[in-house]
Amino acid sequence: MNSNVNETPEKPTQRTVFFVSDATAITAETLANAVLAQFHGLKYLRYRMPFVNTEEKAKAAALRINEVGKENGVRPIVFSTLVAGSLASTFNEYCNAFVIELFRSFVGPLERELGVPSDHSVGKSHEIGDQERYNRRIDAINYTLAHDDGQTNKGLEDADVVLVGVSRSGKTPTSLYLAMQYGIKAANYPLIPEDFERGELPPALENCKDKIFGLSISPKRLSEIRGERRPNSKYASIENCEYEVEEAQRMMDREGIKYLSSTSKSIEEISATILLELKINIDPHMSM
Amino acid sequence: MNSNVNETPEKPTQRTVFFVSDATAITAETLANAVLAQFHGLKYLRYRMPFVNTEEKAKAAALRINEVGKENGVRPIVFSTLVAGSLASTFNEYCNAFVIELFRSFVGPLERELGVPSDHSVGKSHEIGDQERYNRRIDAINYTLAHDDGQTNKGLEDADVVLVGVSRSGKTPTSLYLAMQYGIKAANYPLIPEDFERGELPPALENCKDKIFGLSISPKRLSEIRGERRPNSKYASIENCEYEVEEAQRMMDREGIKYLSSTSKSIEEISATILLELKINIDPHMSM
Structure with missing residues (x-):
């Protein structure tokens, strides 16, 4: 050539x-x-x-x-x-x-x-460092796992954040990210058709309204995600997804709960938004 | 003054x-x-x-x-x-x-x-970016949750990593970190007294030996951690913790399973070590 x-x-x-x-x-x-x-x-x-x-x-x-x-x-x-x-x-x-x-x-x-020299010490960034702070982070992960998907109402008053939304709207990965990255105790609670019929938030959430944040999602994307788990189910059908998303948004609007759509946002973006909206953006424990 | x-x-x-x-x-x-x-x-x-x-x-x-x-x-x-x-x-x-x-x-x-100009575009680092790669990461989190603490043997062959160790040795937070940070499907499996008495690894693990990594922990620290959950129990007693840790290490040594002590290591340090030891340190999917 x-x-x-x-x-x-x-x-x-x-x-x-x-x-x-x-x-x-x-x-x-x-x-x-x-x-x-x-x-x-x-x-x-x-x-x-x-x-x-x-x-x-x-x-x-x-x-x-x-x-x-x-x-x-x-x-x-x-x-x-x-x-x-x-x-x-x-x-x-x-x-x-x-x-x-x-x-x-x-x-x-x-x-x-x-005005001070640096330590020149290796391996500092992701060491345990402050043991108390590290323990708090591990505790947050354990708390979040125990309070995933409304598993228990016990200790809900200890949550820093309570995420709500319809099944498969992204609550679990977001909760875990909040716990893992920020040491935040993040419970999450599903909004289900029974709640919509009753026209009320799940009763367990009445006392923690200032900590609630909602996740919504486009019905189309929700239907796709649910369809991977349960193909051809009523649960995954676009009609049902449209109904649930609309009812959940109506409920959150009525209760004055802030929410965002997780459709095209990463768990990092959702988490950072939640911290900003709930004003949890300072960490006084984060000193070394 | x-x-x-x-x-x-x-x-x-x-x-x-x-x-x-x-x-x-x-x-x-x-x-x-x-x-x-x-x-x-x-x-x-x-x-x-x-x-x-x-x-x-x-x-x-x-x-x-x-x-x-x-x-x-x-x-x-x-x-x-x-x-x-x-x-x-x-x-x-x-x-x-x-x-x-x-x-x-x-x-x-x-x-x-x-030799190319940068995009000067805002908000790129933690956007969803490559949707396929992001979905893999969310799938990894879901996989890891479903395969926490030996909940199911179904799909164990799909794991990238299988963590083993006694109860409360740090398997769950480490598995979740691997999934969240690296998009790795990390199952974890407890080693329990029945396994030690039988003198064999849990049978479900026989076919995934090349993916197994062990966590050990100092008996004293283990006893503290267990004591927070179940104070004054046999489960948390120093004698029982010494027994379990020793037996678990003996089993891992015999089976040729690599392990490290989680006692003074962060989940970040444990995770990075596991990736290095199991040679999962390249991510060919991570192109944009």
């Missing part, structure tokens, strides 16, 4: 991305996903490299990344949360990649702002 | 920190927690400011932060994931704080590396 001198060199449409960390690599991955989401149209193959916590491992990680770069014919992209110091130096010395370093960019300026 | 000219000005020991974002603020919070974890000994009061997605809101957020700074007598620290553009400009114009901007630091250099 003759090469044409006027031809633009082909721009790679897929890049390999590594998350390199001395601990879990969760921060590196979150950061990378946020930044890469700004570049539409490219494909990324992602590798996690957690627990790169010795110089030997730092060198081995760098060499492995170099190999992948050679195979790909284009240098990999690395998001590194190695703390500045010998681990990061060793890694950078050997690594032939485009390296984005979280701590190099931010820790220095912050040392000057805070 | 007379001031002493030789006295060092008092360094504030508490700082107020804001997470400012045009969407969920989850990335900003993760970034902030990672960076601040490098500064031991200070206390932080943290506020989330999600959905700062209009210029009006950007200005209001900045003014609110300034107010807090005045009250505190020291300027707040802001971790911002506002995308470069008019939102960020408006915010920076009004805000009198120490602002750390994620995108300003990394997106420019990455544009040059990738």
Whole structure:
């Protein structure tokens, strides 16, 4: 094949991305996903490299990344949360990649702002850290599991949030995300045809109205989701889904319950909205 | 009170920190927690400011932060994931704080590396994005809930990970974290005295040995955790906890099952270790 001198060199449409960390690599991955989401149209193959916590491992990680770069014919992209110091130096010395370093960019300026030196200690981000706070988070997960789908009314007064909505509107994953990410005790309670017929909220919810938040969903999407579980059922039929969604919204409107549609929102977006609407956006316990 | 000219000005020991974002603020919070974890000994009061997605809101957020700074007598620290553009400009114009901007630091250099301009689009990080991938994640959460605590053996062959361990060793929160964060189908299965007496793994696990990972725990910690649920029970007694932990470890050793102690590890650390040990550290589906 003759090469044409006027031809633009082909721009790679897929890049390999590594998350390199001395601990879990969760921060590196979150950061990378946020930044890469700004570049539409490219494909990324992602590798996690957690627990790169010795110089030997730092060198081995760098060499492995170099190999992948050679195979790909284009240098990999690395998001590194190695703390500045010998681990990061060793890694950078050997690594032939485009390296984005979280701590190099931010820790220095912050040392000057805070007027104290940083610890240069590895593995801090996702350690247990404050045991009391960590225990609260695990307690929140256990609470949320015990109060999933209206399983029990016992202890409902301890909830930080009570999610309501028709079956399969997204209450369970959202509750679990609230507990896991924010340490929030999130009960959830289904709104069922019996409630609509009675024209009243489930009686158990009367005393926690200020903590209730509703999830709605488009009837079409609800019918799809229910249909995966129970194909061709009345439960999943579009007519029934339309009826339930409409009645649930009518009830929430009447009771002054705020709600949003989960149809095209992620559990992260739903959760952040709930915290904002219920004004749970400060965490005074989150000091270290 | 007379001031002493030789006295060092008092360094504030508490700082107020804001997470400012045009969407969920989850990335900003993760970034902030990672960076601040490098500064031991200070206390932080943290506020989330999600959905700062209009210029009006950007200005209001900045003014609110300034107010807090005045009250505190020291300027707040802001971790911002506002995308470069008019939102960020408006915010920076009004805000009198120490602002750390994620995108300003990394997106420019990455544009040059990738050879494409960034999208400057707001709210991308935690959107549903790839619907198929998001659905897989929700499916993983549902799978994990259905396969919690050995509830069913049906579909165990579909698990990516099967966690085993004695009751209250941390299997449930870890399984849920694996599902939520990584979209991994994580079943979990208790090891109970009947298994130890029989001297064999639960029969349901015979066919998924390559996916099994074990959690152990110190008997003392286990006894504390169980004691909260069932005080003064044989179940929670230190003798029984010692017996169960020892037998479980003996069984895992004999069966060649890798395990770690959850005693002083967070669910994030346990999860990252499991992925590394079971070699599930690449996600080929994670392209956008």
